[in-house]
Amino acid sequence: MAKTRTQFLAYVRYDFKRDDKDTEIIQAYNDTLRHVTGMAPFQGLKFQSWIPTVAGQEDYPLPSDRCHVLHPVRIIESAASTVGYPLNQMSKANWSERYPNPNATGSNISRRMPVDYCIFSASILVGPLPDLATYIIEIDWAKLAADQDEATDVHELNEEWDEVLKFGVLARMYESIGLTSEADRYWSLYRDDTLGYPHLADKETDQEDPMGTVRNNSL
Numbered sequence: 001m002a003k004t005r006t007q008f009l010a011y012v013r014y015d016f017k018r019d020d021k022d023t024e025i026i027q028a029y030n031d032t033l034r035h036v037t038g039m040a041p042f043q044g045l046k047f048q049s050w051i052p053t054v055a056g057q058e059d060y061p062l063p064s065d066r067c068h069v070l071h072p073v074r075i076i077e078s079a080a081s082t083v084g085y086p087l088n089q090m091s092k093a094n095w096s097e098r099y100p101n102p103n104a105t106g107s108n109i110s111r112r113m114p115v116d117y118c119i120f121s122a123s124i125l126v127g128p129l130p131d132l133a134t135y136i137i138e139i140d141w142a143k144l145a146a147d148q149d150e151a152t153d154v155h156e157l158n159e160e161w162d163e164v165l166k167f168g169v170l171a172r173m174y175e176s177i178g179l180t181s182e183a184d185r186y187w188s189l190y191r192d193d194t195l196g197y198p199h200l201a202d203k204e205t206d207q208e209d210p211m212g213t214v215r216n217n218s219l
Contacts, residue, residue, distance in 0.1 A: 005026065012170065028168075029165065036157070036161070037143075037145040037156075060137060063143065095127065110128045112130075114128060114129075116128075168190045171186035
């Protein structure tokens with residue numbers, strides 16, 4: 001099991017040899033977690049969510065803590081159906097050109113199972129407007145790792161990552177106190193193809209879910 005924040009702090013201190021920089025170590029720890037989970041191929045910690053449509057509504061809020069939406073977005077006919085398809089991804093400019101006034105009330109406005117989408121601000125926009133409230137928008141998305149705020153917090157990566165995270169933390173700590181040669185040593189380890197994050201990244205790309213677990217979150 002991955003280390004708790006308290007255990008990780010002791011793990012770093014074993015190499016850093018100082019006990020007056022705990023606050024800075026925790027900050028470097030959280031910075032390193034964000035760096036790792038924000039990079040490809042991880043694109044954060046991955047989740048899948050299902051958003052029920054609302055008849056006549058084009059915009060649906062995305063998770064507030066996302067860092068990426070993983071394309072394509074899919075739509076499913078209903079909760080009881082296996083019929084669905086990927087939506088066509090569009091830029092906001094192209095989406096607005098195709099759907100210039102999605103909330104128009106005229107009788108000739110087409111409403112049916114959506115075929116297009118775009119990501120804009122904190123929402124996903126779909127078009128044409130849904131004619132039913134039974135469609136389901138399926139999105140895969142990713143978030144950055146949560147900050148380790150409590151002594152008992154455990155990061156969401158697996159325990160293989162503890163050493164790599166330590167390299168990243170030590171690089172940041174030595175950089176912060178001006179020991180650049182030591183910082184360079186740990187940056188090199190952090191980025192090493194056999195010991196650092198590239199090595200574990202290669203292993204993660206072979207898994208369907210990069211973090212080793214499947215998390216289903218409805219919005």
